[in-house]
Every structure is written in structure tokens, then in C-alpha cells.
Amino acid sequence: MDNRAIGVFDSGLGGLTAVRRLHEIMPDENIIYFGDTGRVPYGTRGRDTIIKYTRQDIRFLLERDLKAIVVACNTASAAALDTVRGEFDVPIFGTVEPSCEKARQVTKNGRIGVIGTAATVRSDIFVRSLRALDSALTVTTRACPLFVPLVENGRVARGDVVIETVVREYLQPMKDAGVDTLVLGCTHYPLLHDVIADFMGAGVTLVDSGAEAANAVRRAVTPAAHTHGQTQYFVSDDPDSFTQLARLFLQEDVTERAALVDIAAY
Numbered sequence: 227m228d229n230r231a232i233g234v235f236d237s238g239l240g241g242l243t244a245v246r247r248l249h250e251i252m253p254d255e256n257i258i259y260f261g262d263t264g265r266v267p268y269g270t271r272g273r274d275t276i277i278k279y280t281r282q283d284i285r286f287l288l289e290r291d292l293k294a295i296v297v298a299c300n301t302a303s304a305a306a307l308d309t310v311r312g313e314f315d316v317p318i319f320g321t322v323e324p325s326c327e328k329a330r331q332v333t334k335n336g337r338i339g340v341i342g343t344a345a346t347v348r349s350d351i352f353v354r355s356l357r358a359l360d361s362a363l364t365v366t367t368r369a370c371p372l373f374v375p376l377v378e379n380g381r382v383a384r385g386d387v388v389i390e391t392v393v394r395e396y397l398q399p400m401k402d403a404g405v406d407t408l409v410l411g412c413t414h415y416p417l418l419h420d421v422i423a424d425f426m427g428a429g430v431t432l433v434d435s436g437a438e439a440a441n442a443v444r445r446a447v448t449p450a451a452h453t454h455g456q457t458q459y460f461v462s463d464d465p466d467s468f469t470q471l472a473r474l475f476l477q478e479d480v481t482e483r484a485a486l487v488d489i490a491a492y
């Protein structure tokens with residue numbers, strides 16, 4: 227048994243979709259969550275900036291005794307993980323590898339779509355990783371830069387004309403490409419699950435990258451011995467908005483207010 231906590235971070239709220247899955251499958255674990263709400267979004271930034279932010283996020287989390295870190299951000303996983311993984315003495319789990327493995331398992335026609343931020347799509351990492359698993363796969367990618375601000379503004383429900391219009395515009399090429407599997411390659415996107423599923427139709431399986439990262443952690447780490455773990459939340463700006471919006475991502479109430487961190491100091 228290993229009672230050390232699991233650290234999780236994202237540029238903001240999206241990584242809570244990984245925490246949600248950890249709560250479901252590893253309810254006894256202590257979790258430390260950091261959301262870099264003062265510097266979100268990462269997805270519009272250059273690679274060097276994303277690497278710098280990722281290092282700072284990991285240094286902050288490593289002030290505690292951790293058994294694993296989850297980079298619950300596809301943008302950071304895509305742009306920074308290869309560079310920073312060897313710099314820290316803790317197992318670090320990203321979203322890309324487990325999502326690609328899941329997509330390869332579920333596809334029947336070998337046509338996989340991947341949507342994400344501009345930085346994630348530009349990195350080409352999903353295409354390379356999927357092709358490394360199976361060179362016969364056809365991969366169609368699309369950056370969806372309007373999704374993160376719409377999600378952060380709560381525009382996620384079926385019937386919302388704004389999000390339905392944007393989903394149609396971004397995802398029509400996925401339909402045209404005949405994908406039967408669509409990787410939600412940004413941890414904000416599971417909040418759009420219903421609207422995306424309605425548009426893509428019943429024959430298309432959606433892969434939740436945050437949930438797949440959480441599943442990978444469960445397969446790899448030694449579980450905790452205590453029962454009912456605690457989750458602590460830290461942010462780099464506006465703890466009240468975070469605590470309010472977190473409910474939407476976690477599908478559960480957050481009773482403790484998030485604490486404020488000066489992340490630039492790390």
C-alpha cells in the first residue's frame with residue numbers, strides 16, 4: 227500500500243475531468259489538484275512557454291510527497307511531457323498515450339478523429355502516436371480553439387445555439403472523413419460530450435482523454451490503504467470562480483474553497 231497523494235494539473239478547470247474519473251475508480255486516494263487559472267489557456271501559446279509552465283506546475287505539486295503526477299492537459303502532454311518527464315523523480319502520466327491506446331482498441335474501421343487545442347494539433351503527437359501503434363490507421367485532426375472559452379463560459383448544453391453551431395462547423399470534416407472514433411484531445415471537451423455525440427451520431431465512440439489518463443494511473447500505481455481520500459484544490463487566480471465552476475466538471479460539490487498559489491515563484 228502507498229498512502230502518498232496523486233498530483234494532477236491542468237491549465238485551468240479541464241483537468242477536473244480526470245479528477246472526476248479518479249474519484250470514481252480510486253476513491254481512497256488523496257489528490258492534490260492545481261489549475262493554472264491565472265495563465266489559462268495554454269493551447270494558444272508556443273511550445274517553450276508551455277514547457278516553462280509545465281515545469282512550474284510540477285515543481286509546485288512536488289512540494290508534497292507524491293506517488294504520481296497526472297498531466298491532465300493534452301496541450302502540456304503534447305508540447306512538454308517528452309522534455310520534462312526525465313527531469314523529475316516521480317512517475318508522470320499524460321493524456322496522449324492512453325487515449326491513443328483506447329482509440330486503437332475501439333475503432334472498427336481504422337478511421338480515428340482527434341480534436342484539441344491549436345498547440346496540441348500543431349504538435350502532431352496524436353498522429354505520430356496512433357501511427358506508431360498501427361501504421362494502417364487513418365487519422366484526421368482538427369484544432370477547435372473556440373471550445374475552451376465556450377466551456378469556461380458554461381455554453382455546453384444541448385439546444386445552446388452557439389455551441390451547436392460551433393460543433394457543426396468544427397466537426398463536419400470528421401463526419402466527412404468517416405471516423406468511427408473521436409478522441410476528445412482536450413480535457414475541457416468532455417463537458418461537450420452530449421452535443422458532440424448528438425452531432426457525430428450513434429456509430430461514433432468518443433474517447434475522454436482525462437478519463438483515460440486516470441485509468442492509466444490506476445493500472446500503474448500502488449493503491450492507498452486509507453478509505454475516503456481527500457482532494458485539495460489550488461489555483462493561480464480567482465479561487466471563488468474556480469470553486470463555483472468546478473461542480474460542472476466534477477459532477478459533485480466542492481465543499482472546500484480552492485487555495486491561491488503564486489505559480490510564477492516556482
Ligand code: DGL
Binds near residue numbers: 342
Ligand atoms: N485542458 C487543456 C487541454 O487538455 C486545454 C485548455 C487550454 O488551452 O489551456 O489541452
